[in-house]
Amino acid sequence: MNVIFGAVVIISVAVLIIKNPENVLSAMLSGGEKALTLSLKLVFIYAVWMGIFELLENTGLSKKIAKLLRPANRLLFGELPEKANDFISLNVSANILGISGATTPMGIKAIAELDKHKKTDYAVTMFFVINATSVQIIPSSVLALRSQMNSANPSDIILPTILATLLSTIIGILLVKIFVKKK
Amino acid sequence: MFAYFIPVLFLVVLIYSVIKKVKPYDAFTLGAKKAVPFAVSIFPCLVSIFVLTELFEISGLSDAFTTALSPVFSFLGIPDELTKLVLIKPFSGSGSLALLSEIFTTYGVDSYLARCACVIYGSSETVFYIAAVYFAGNKKRNLTVPIIISLIASFFSCVFACFICKIM
Numbered sequence: 001m002n003v004i005f006g007a008v009v010i011i012s013v014a015v016l017i018i019k020n021p022e023n024v025l026s027a028m029l030s031g032g033e034k035a036l037t038l039s040l041k042l043v044f045i046y047a048v049w050m051g052i053f054e055l056l057e058n059t060g061l062s063k064k065i066a067k068l069l070r071p072a073n074r075l076l077f078g079e080l081p082e083k084a085n086d087f088i089s090l091n092v093s094a095n096i097l098g099i100s101g102a103t104t105p106m107g108i109k110a111i112a113e114l115d116k117h118k119k120t121d122y123a124v125t126m127f128f129v130i131n132a133t134s135v136q137i138i139p140s141s142v143l144a145l146r147s148q149m150n151s152a153n154p155s156d157i158i159l160p161t162i163l164a165t166l167l168s169t170i171i172g173i174l175l176v177k178i179f180v181k182k183k
Numbered sequence: 184m185f186a187y188f189i190p191v192l193f194l195v196v197l198i199y200s201v202i203k204k205v206k207p208y209d210a211f212t213l214g215a216k217k218a219v220p221f222a223v224s225i226f227p228c229l230v231s232i233f234v235l236t237e238l239f240e241i242s243g244l245s246d247a248f249t250t251a252l253s254p255v256f257s258f259l260g261i262p263d264e265l266t267k268l269v270l271i272k273p274f275s276g277s278g279s280l281a282l283l284s285e286i287f288t289t290y291g292v293d294s295y296l297a298r299c300a301c302v303i304y305g306s307s308e309t310v311f312y313i314a315a316v317y318f319a320g321n322k323k324r325n326l327t328v329p330i331i332i333s334l335i336a337s338f339f340s341c342v343f344a345c346f347i348c349k350i351m
Contacts, residue, residue: 001314001326008235012242019243027241031234034277038233039226046218054214055196058205097188105221107317115321125329128317132310132333133340139305145284146301149292157301160347164306168340175332 045101053090053105065089076130076173077123078182084113084120088127098136107131122182129172134165228315235311236275245270260345264296268303269341273310273334280304295348302344307337 016024056062066089073085073092080088087110094102110127114120139161146154200207239245249267256266264286272279283304290296310333314326 001311001318003327004311005231005235008239008244012238012244015242015244016238023241024238027237028234031237032230034237035226035229035233038229038277039222042225043218043222046221047215050218050221051211051214052193052196054210054217055200055205055207058210059196059200059203061196061199099189104225104316105218107313108221108225108319111317112320115324121324124324125332128313128326128329129333129336131317132308132313132329133336134306134308136305139301141280142283142301142305145280145287146292149284149287151292153293156351157298157305160298160302160344160351161305163347164302164340164344167343168307168336171339172332172336175336176329179332180328 042101042104046105049099049102050105053102056090062086062090065093069093077126080123081113081117084110084117084123087113091127092130092135095131095135096137098138098140103131122176122180125180126173126176129176130169133168133172135169136165137162225316225319228319232274232312232315236271236278239274240278259342261341262296262299262345264290265300265303265341265345268300269338272303272307273337274312276309276312279309299345299348302348303341306340306344307333310334310337 013024016027053062056065063086066086069089069092070085073080073088077088087106091103091106091110094100094106107127111124114124114127138158142157142161143154146157197207200210245267248270252270253263253266256269257263261269268279268282268286271282283300286300287297310330314330318324318326
């Protein structure tokens with residue numbers, strides 16, 4: 001992240017100093033403003049979903065979901081600490097269902113949990129790649145936009161999208177399996 | 184069909200919590216309370232990512248990249264009009280959604296380009312955003328390998344998207 005951030009910011013600012021220096025600060029501030037707008041949105045989205053998750057945890061339903069997904073998780077991530085397995089299961093289920101507000105809190109908790117243990121590089125990499133390549137089944141934001149714009153058949157992109165996202169996830173999983181060592 | 188899914192999920196969870204004698208109000212409030220420090224903790228990462236994307240966009244760097252990479256992309260079957268979307272997608276979710284609706288209005292919502300753009304948009308996530316947010320609490324991890332793997336995988340799905348939209 002540091003390399004990318006450094007490189008992009010240095011080059012962009014250098015170019016802007018030559019082209020139009022007055023845009024540098026305004027661009028950075030507008031970036032900050034967008035971040036704040038998004039954060040405010042995230043507060044209430046997370047509040048609702050984390051409320052639901054608290055119920056899931058207190059009733060023991062999350063443990064049941066985790067138990068159900070444990071064999072699949074073991075196949076992908078190797079042996080996992082129990083708590084990490086819980087969070088990963090909830091994150092993956094939310095991902096598949098396309099509940100983007102719910103994936104991030106569980107994802108961060110899963111990684112924080114894995115950080116407490118040693119030799120979890122493989123599991124963390126696999127988990128990140130699965131999240132980054134998206135396993136969403138229904139592309140709901142795209143569907144909403146298409147029907148808003150009066151598409152003749154908004155849902156005709158569902159199948160291609162599922163195939164494409166499946167492919168990206170499978171390629172990602174294979175690359176992790178090939179290039180990252182299980183310690 | 185999908186409209187029922189989330190409400191039914193909530194209903195089941197709430198009924199189950201009553202059966203299990205978990206206090207629904209207390210539990211829900213406790214969870215909601217945790218959301219605030221949570222959003223605060225990822226705010227700094229969001230600022231950095233958004234500053235990065237704004238500068239990338241305004242400096243013309245993103246346009247320069249688009250022009251430079253277009254020939255390579257079209258060789259792989261990605262139309263010139265979609266190069267920018269492929270490039271923006273890993274950085275900014277809102278930016279690529281805006282681009283998507285722009286493509287809809289310019290080329291028509293049911294055109295090949297628009298459908299292809301939809302599949303590209305839906306096939307991967309905002310890689311750098313996820314990297315920044317998920318690893319907000321940990322500076323020690325080296326993210327180079329996971330980021331590169333994710334970008335390669337996403338790129339392949341873009342190529343695949345352009346191909347499959349021709350036949351489906």
